[in-house]
Amino acid sequence: MACWLFKSEPATWSWDDQVARGAAGEPWDGVRNYQARNNMRAMVPGERGFFYHSNQGKAIVGIVEVCAPAHPDPSTDDPRWECVDIRAVRALPRPVTLEACKAEPRLAGMVLVTNSRLSVQPVTEAEWAVICEMGGLDGE
DNA sequence: GCCAACGTTGGC
DNA sequence: GCCAACGTTGGC
Numbered sequence: 001m002a003c004w005l006f007k008s009e010p011a012t013w014s015w016d017d018q019v020a021r022g023a024a025g026e027p028w029d030g031v032r033n034y035q036a037r038n039n040m041r042a043m044v045p046g047e048r049g050f051f052y053h054s055n056q057g058k059a060i061v062g063i064v065e066v067c068a069p070a071h072p073d074p075s076t077d078d079p080r081w082e083c084v085d086i087r088a089v090r091a092l093p094r095p096v097t098l099e100a101c102k103a104e105p106r107l108a109g110m111v112l113v114t115n116s117r118l119s120v121q122p123v124t125e126a127e128w129a130v131i132c133e134m135g136g137l138d139g140e
Numbered sequence: 141g142c143c144a145a146c147g148t149t150g151g152c
Numbered sequence: 153g154c155c156a157a158c159g160t161t162g163g164c
Binding site for chain 3: 007009054055058098116117119
Binding site for chain 1: 145
């Protein structure tokens with residue numbers, strides 16, 4: 001199973017907003033970047049991702065699950081754009097900051113570190129495990 | 141608030 | 153198809 005990372009500015013859509021949606025989840029709409037869209041197209045329901053707060057917080061704060069495969073983005077009529085739905089799974093006991101990721105040698109190749117502008121990113125299994133450990137989870 | 145990095149657009 | 157101009161993102 002592939003792992004992912006979703007970035008959001010908390011002022012626009014925060015982890016708390018995501019949690020408030022509960023099991024119904026929320027379309028991850030508004031993405032207007034081909035690489036990010038392609039990543040969402042590759043997602044399969046049940047796969048998990050990290051939820052990252054950009055700008056304010058700059059930390060991975062929770063884990064989400066893809067609950068609907070890619071479908072047309074409801075926020076536009078442009079057929080080029082698609083999105084998946086995600087739902088909150090759990091918060092990380094300890095948020096993992098961008099600073100901490102940069103300081104961890106095992107995460108040197110992580111997209112969040114090397115291309116911070118990509119809003120929907122792939123995460124390797126190894127990176128997933130390291131961040132779970134840093135965040136206070138044994139594995140997930 | 142600044143600015144560097146990056147992606148997209150559009151003229152040629 | 154190239155590339156300059158522009159807009160946006162996001163760390164600092």
